[in-house]
Amino acid sequence: MANSKYPTSPHLQIYRLPLTALLSIVHRITGVILACGCLLLVWLLAAAAESAESYQLLFNHLDSWYGQIFLLGFVFSLYLHFCNGVRHLFWDVGYGFELETVDLTAKLVIAVAAILTIATWVVAGVA
Amino acid sequence: MSELRSPLSKVKGLGSAKDGTGHFWHQRLTSLLLIPLVLWVGFSLAALPVDHATLVGWIQQPWVSVALVLLVIIVFYHAQLGLQVIIEDYISAHSKRTATLLLTNLACLLLGTIGVISVLKISFGA
Secondary structure, three states, X not given: OOOOOOOOOOOOOOOOOOHHHHHHHHHHHHHHHHHHHHHHHXXXXXXXXXOHHHHHHXXXXXXXXXXXXXXXXXXXXXXXXXXXXXXXXXXXXXXXXXXXXXXXXXXXXXXXXXXXXXXXXXXXXXX | OOOOOOHHHHHHOOHHHOOOOHHHHHHHHHHHHHHHHHHHHHHHHHHOOOOHHHHHHHHHOHHHHHHHXXXXXXXXXXXXXXXXXXXXXXXXXXXXXXXXXHHHHHHHHHHHHXXXXXXXXXXXXX
């Protein structure tokens, strides 16, 4: 390459995505996960409307080890999408575009999502 | 003649995409509305004792019913708008794209309706 100092377009398989780019695709992925997971919200409401037995059946699955893993993934996806969505809303009104700010808010999004997820389990444990 | 666009076309503001900013704007509006609703429902469900009677009693409170119906409608509208963007970005074949969009929209509509009816059934005394 004669002009190797020129930037090349990122080769996705070997290029380590910056955190902001990673969060961008994660935002889409969690969006799809949440859309599928909302099936569960509707299932829960429908089962509760149907009968105590239907509800108990679903609840037993959610209370099992695989149900808890699923819920943990769902709730963390929810809060990641939630926090990054708030970050997008700030961008929409023109704030937070500086490189340092973008990096900082990316880390903040992950930290707050983790805190909200843990807080959910703490609240559930205390109640 | 310096202007090729008709006055009507300018007022409609749709351009060649045949679609205005409605999609973008609704995505933002629904996400704003979902901020309080998601925090409320997430932590309420976590704090609630897990038996059927308690859950039903909670849903039957008028304001909880109202908020849950709003949540279900806004969640599935927001999901439909988001999934539409992803499908339009990644599925380029016109027929496949249209079919996927139709199925996704139908699924969102169906799930949203089931959700709303379930809340109403509980609310009016299932």
